Amino acid sequence: MTLSRGGYEEVLTNKEIVQIGSVLLNTKTNKVIKFLNEETEDVSFKAEHSSRWLSPDPLAEKFPWQSPYVFCSNNPVNRIDPDGRADFWHNGKVIGNDGVDDQRILVLQTTQKRFESETDNVAGAGLSKSDLKATVKFIKQNSGNTEAFQNNGMAYTNSIAIESAADNRQAMVNEVSQDNGRGGTADANNREYGGSIQNGAVVLATPGAVSNPSVQSNASIMLPDVSTTFHSHPSGTRSEAVEGGTRNSWFNQFPSSVDVSNAGGGTHYVFDRGNNTVYIYNSNGVQAVISMRYFVTPKR
Secondary structure: OOOOOOOOOOOOOOOOEEEEOOEEEEOOOOEEEEEEOOOOOOEOOOOOOOOOOOOOOOOHHHOOOOOOOOOHHHOOOOOOOOOOOOEEEEOOEEEEEOOOOOOOEEEEOOOOOEEEOOOOEEEEOOOOHHHHHHHHHHHHHHOOOHHHHHHOOHHHHOEEEEOOOHHHHHHHHHHHOOOOOOOOOOHHHOOOOEEEEEOOEEEEOOOOOOOOOOOOOOOOOOOOOOOOEEEEEOOOEEEEEEOOEEEEEEOOOOOOHHHHHOOOOOOEEEEEOOOOEEEEEEOOEEEEEEEHHHOOOOEO
């Protein structure tokens, strides 16, 4: 049996001197014996100390898509791990952590069962209030206690993981903030902005066409078919005189039924620019809601 249960090629050796790339390492002293020139294999200099990963992530089975030997999802530039733990967020606030070094951020699910407007409706996670209360209590009481979280999966079942890199979350906010959230008829506030996360970085999309909420309650944008995308729903509004008074129009702010049906197997984000709210959704509907104010940096 291998440490990754056959998921990745593994070679275990008891040799005292092993070659790792262009380095010869003494596995007993954990010291570099010499650095090899790639062409001549001559010694270039001698180092006194070195370090290397000697064991896989003990919770590797929870993340079968990753090698058990990687750090920060093989993306240490965009994904840092300053305190070695995964945080749980609720109402824009960190309420505890599971003590596990997996760089995850998990947001507790919404209790709302449906998100509805006059023209559209989608499902919500619908976590019961009693389950939410119990989950919050469990996380707070057991924060940092990895064993407790391993023995009780409540916190994981009732939450959804979001983008862990703060720099990426900030880049998302920067892009959708081209709509200033003040409504009105300005072109900037009547089109969608967005992009995707690919290879650990935000990739921006071309903004969508200017739309009119009195004609269509949903604007649009072309996004790639990848597992994580984000886009805004415009804050733009229209007020038009009609017989007997005034008709006010605005865009739907929650993810549309089209958004949800196109979600595939990934996790996606809609930035409601009318109310400064972030909707986190997948193919099952809206899973969590968080104030845009705390999407990058939560309260503690």
